[in-house]
Amino acid sequence: MTRPVITFENVSKEFKLSKLRVRSLQEMFVSMFKKELRGKHRFWALKEVNFTINAGETVALVGTNGSGKSTVLKLISRIIDPTLGIITVSGRLSALLELGAGFHPDLSGRENIFLNGSILGLDRKEMTKKLDAIIDFADIGEFIDVPIRNYSSGMQMRLGFSVAVHVEPQIILVDEVLAVGDYNFQLKCLNKIREMQKQGVTILFVSHDFEEIQKLCDRAIWLNRGEVMAEGSTDDIIKAFMDIYQSKEGQDSFPQSGVIPIVEQNMVTSDVGI
């Protein structure tokens, strides 16, 4: 069964450098006179990226900082739109990019579960059904009816993770969230992820922990400076990655975090206008 659920076709993403972006009328005025502040300070965070992820696969995204991993996750979750190319995502998606994004400090844990569920696109009826399971998994006891601002950061995280995995996603994006939290919580999360794997959930995994990746993932995609460097079995990719890393350790020539300003670009920027 190979049904593609995530496909990237020639996807490129261009960012403006935020330092140089005009943010106020004053800056706009200044930038009229200062040449170096004017336009064209951009870089391509992704350059013609192609890959396909099939239903039920667990795929790891590896690469150094700034190689475009987070950009890929943000594109899949529709937080940002591609500059060029086609992204196709089919199925309910839950992103563990930031646990508990959208929690409101003044609302109780219970109220925040409903709020968070609706941010993920679920209605009240569905959430009511899952409420017990969510509270159970988060394991925060009586605190469930206390405003979130009184929670410890660990409790907030547990609640956030619990909501994200209980909305019955078909695709789940995991961005290094497992690195935080205590040992017990990490173990619980890993077990939950294994359980979801068995249920056929597609998982895209970003982590710098190669041991974890080797345990969990079938396949890996290696990003470097916004381009797909290699794609293959987890072991092969990690081996290749380590080889380069170790052979070039201490040298500056190793792929660095990829901010590559492009002064003149001849790619055509697409534009959606409704």
Added chain:
Amino acid sequence: MVTVEKNAATLVISANKHLPLLARLKYMLRGIVVRLEDLWHYRELIRNLVTRDLKVRYRNSVLGVMWSLFNPLLMMMVFTLVFTVLTPHFDVPNFPVFVLCAILPWNFFSASVIGSIRSIVDNSSLVNKVYFPREILPISIVLANLVNFLVALIALFALILFFQIPLTIWVFLLPAVIAVQVIFTIGFGLIMATANVFYRDTQVIMEVVMMAWFFFTPIFYSLAILPRSYEIWGVSFDVARWVRIVNPMASIIDNYRTILYGIGQGGAPPDFYFFMRTLVTSLIVLLIGASIFYRYSRSFGEEV
């Protein structure tokens, strides 16, 4: 939730800039339908954000929901003091009712605009971490203020009873007038929210603009007292007409006052064409606001 169709639709729009006008129009309509479907899918989020807003607003105050009654009543008292005791020549019958039926909709408008402006930037932690239709943020602000406004209307009707002003059948037009105001407010809020993402000065400028706008709107005076002709550099202006044309809020407030207060005698029928013009203006503002917002909301995730 992202579906293949939705992405396909977005793609078709973006890839067909050189299509004939008719085909582009078709894709534009398709785009609007997709956005509306998306909005409907996330209706639960709108509801939750509205209740979140109301809960947070009232939870930490002693008087709670009573504030939405007291606040406009206090304002009404100040205006009544200034324009009846301090400046008696104003001479409007039942002045407290006259001013309150304009203050309430104005407060609704002003709070919604100020809230909408900040809505995207204030929720940056949401906007750059999860996908949802971004227009939900300003819309839910307007709706939360609408709930507040409806609660405050109780105070107005109590006051109308107190002054023994006979209400007429025209009071049943109230929902229609409110609907027009909601349309206009959402449209204007969408424009301002977008502007503030790119130029943070917007919220500072708009605080001053809203104060000026308050005075240019017939709140403590009526549209009728504005001069029909005013000479400036030899050119004669119909001030009342221009205020109505330039300022849709003047027309909206005037409609409220006509159906609720009449000329101090309860409600009167609003001029049909005047009402329809206000509706059309509001719809145009909403259309412009929505297209600007949709055009730029694609990059909110990286801008805030």
